[in-house]
Amino acid sequence: MVDAASGEWELAVRDRLVARDQSALCDLYDQFGSYVFGLAARVIGDRHAAEDVTQEVFLSLWERPGAFDPARGRLRTFLGTLAHRRAVDVVRREEARRRRAARDAATTMPIPDVGELAMAIVTAEQVRAEVNRLPDEQRAAIELAYFGGRTYRQVAKELGIPEGTAKSRMRLGLGRIAQALEAQGVDLAWT
Amino acid sequence: MDVTRSEFQDLVGAYALDALEPDEAAAMDAFIAEHADAAAEAERLRDVAAWLGAAGALHPPIGLRDRLLTAALPVEPLPPADALRRESARFEALLDSLDETDLELPTENGLSVRDLVAHVAIVDEAFVASANDDSVFIDAASVEQMTRARLPEIGDWTFEEVRERARRARAALLAVGERPADTRVGGYSLTSALVIRAFETWTHCHDVALASGKPEVEVQAPVMRTMAELAVQTLPLALAARGYSYPGRTAQVVMTGPGGGDWMIACDATETPGPIPDVVLRVPVVEFCRRFADRLTVDDVPFEADGDADLGRALVDAAPAFAGL
Numbered sequence: 001m002v003d004a005a006s007g008e009w010e011l012a013v014r015d016r017l018v019a020r021d022q023s024a025l026c027d028l029y030d031q032f033g034s035y036v037f038g039l040a041a042r043v044i045g046d047r048h049a050a051e052d053v054t055q056e057v058f059l060s061l062w063e064r065p066g067a068f069d070p071a072r073g074r075l076r077t078f079l080g081t082l083a084h085r086r087a088v089d090v091v092r093r094e095e096a097r098r099r100r101a102a103r104d105a106a107t108t109m110p111i112p113d114v115g116e117l118a119m120a121i122v123t124a125e126q127v128r129a130e131v132n133r134l135p136d137e138q139r140a141a142i143e144l145a146y147f148g149g150r151t152y153r154q155v156a157k158e159l160g161i162p163e164g165t166a167k168s169r170m171r172l173g174l175g176r177i178a179q180a181l182e183a184q185g186v187d188l189a190w191t
Numbered sequence: 192m193d194v195t196r197s198e199f200q201d202l203v204g205a206y207a208l209d210a211l212e213p214d215e216a217a218a219m220d221a222f223i224a225e226h227a228d229a230a231a232e233a234e235r236l237r238d239v240a241a242w243l244g245a246a247g248a249l250h251p252p253i254g255l256r257d258r259l260l261t262a263a264l265p266v267e268p269l270p271p272a273d274a275l276r277r278e279s280a281r282f283e284a285l286l287d288s289l290d291e292t293d294l295e296l297p298t299e300n301g302l303s304v305r306d307l308v309a310h311v312a313i314v315d316e317a318f319v320a321s322a323n324d325d326s327v328f329i330d331a332a333s334v335e336q337m338t339r340a341r342l343p344e345i346g347d348w349t350f351e352e353v354r355e356r357a358r359r360a361r362a363a364l365l366a367v368g369e370r371p372a373d374t375r376v377g378g379y380s381l382t383s384a385l386v387i388r389a390f391e392t393w394t395h396c397h398d399v400a401l402a403s404g405k406p407e408v409e410v411q412a413p414v415m416r417t418m419a420e421l422a423v424q425t426l427p428l429a430l431a432a433r434g435y436s437y438p439g440r441t442a443q444v445v446m447t448g449p450g451g452g453d454w455m456i457a458c459d460a461t462e463t464p465g466p467i468p469d470v471v472l473r474v475p476v477v478e479f480c481r482r483f484a485d486r487l488t489v490d491d492v493p494f495e496a497d498g499d500a501d502l503g504r505a506l507v508d509a510a511p512a513f514a515g516l
Contacts, residue, residue: 080241171204
């Protein structure tokens with residue numbers, strides 16, 4: 001049996017998608033549905049829009065499985081990047097007022113998916129711990145950009161800092177997390 | 192814009208967080224495609240970003256899994272009369288929502304909303320009248336001609352009278368649909384004639400929605416699939432009609448989205464498709480069908496062509512070769 005968290009599983013599922021095996025889409029959704037939906041819901045703040053993004057992300061890979069190249073990275077990163085980009089597109093199209101109202105409503109959203117969290121819990125906890133260790137100004141820039149769907153220019157404006165500073169806080173913050181985790185022996189790509 | 196090495200370093204954090212402007216992101220994509228070390232660094236930060244989102248995993252709503260699987264299922268085309276009935280119902284629902292002030296608004300083909308409905312009735316009547324008359328061939332030119340000639344007949348009709356005429360004509364056409372399968376209508380096979388009319392109804396429904404700003408009911412995937420089949424089958428002839436010549440060439444046409452599908456076609460109408468395509472054309476089914484109806488330009492269609500890019504573009508360019516009003 002192939003471990004669902006392994007690169008071997010990802011290769012196998014990609015090949016099954018290429019062969020139009022619908023059970024591969026089920027497996028993929030069962031494995032990453034909570035991650036993609038949770039990410040989209042947090043960025044957009046509207047569960048209906050998050051559902052649409054989730055469906056688009058999985059259909060996109062179903063229709064173009066060749067777009068995922070196992071040699072270039074992990075499936076989690078691929079799906080997360082796709083989901084985040086689409087969610088950010090949605091956010092940027094929305095009016096700020098509507099987004100805020102929807103986000104307030106989203107606080108009553110469902111409980112975390114224990115199965116997905118169990119699989120990812122160690123790494124996610126380590127990442128969260130490292131995020132909390134970041135200097136406040138780096139954490140604020142990263143969270144505004146990633147979960148708020150802001151561009152670095154908008155981040156700079158909201159935080160009242162030069163654009164160059166916003167960019168460097170994002171780069172330094174992410175780099176610091178990566179470095180800290182690598183020092184702990186966590187291979188982000190292969191966890 | 193182009194990105195230098197130092198600009199890459201400057202932007203890579205924001206890139207990993209999707210926090211760049213679109214032109215900057217495109218420039219970074221191009222830089223990364225050329226530089227393996229840059230790709231590795233961007234991927235390293237993207238991995239971190241992907242894990243930022245992992246702590247917030249949530250149970251998706253129960254119905255989402257089923258919705259996804261339904262959307263991914265291959266959809267079979269409908270019997271043509273069913274497709275026509277469903278498009279007729281969609282068109283009727285949109286017309287029901289119109290206000291008096293919407294009726295004189297200009298639509299995509301230059302006709303007012305009111306005259307567009309009359310145009311649908313006039314062409315339906317011509318199809319009905321041509322049933323089993325082998326001397327008639329209804330093409331784009333004759334559609335335009337009959338519309339111009341007969342529109343004055345309804346000059347002072349109320350919109351309800353125009354709609355009633357359209358309903359009667361459509362009912363008569365559906366009755367023709369009950370005839371034996373070898374019945375010729377407007378110079379076409381019976382099944383093609385019914386799908387052509389469903390396609391035109393779908394197109395004009397969208398024309399009216401755009402002109403009036405009123406929402407249209409979402410088209411059903413099996414109807415989309417039925418129309419996509421017609422569009423694909425027509426492509427080899429459309430290529431020839433537009434002056435393209437691709438003997439011995441095969442294209443795989445992959446239409447994405449609900450009602451899409453996957454077809455192998457010979458690019459010369461006299462041939463059969465080979466086993467290996469010269470081009471794989473990927474295009475959203477709705478946009479391709481809008482192009483087929485001549486409602487989008489080639490540049491407005493978000494297609495991708497893997498392989499022979501010229502052939503891929505020719506297929507999209509030629510698609511509306513037989514589109515009428």
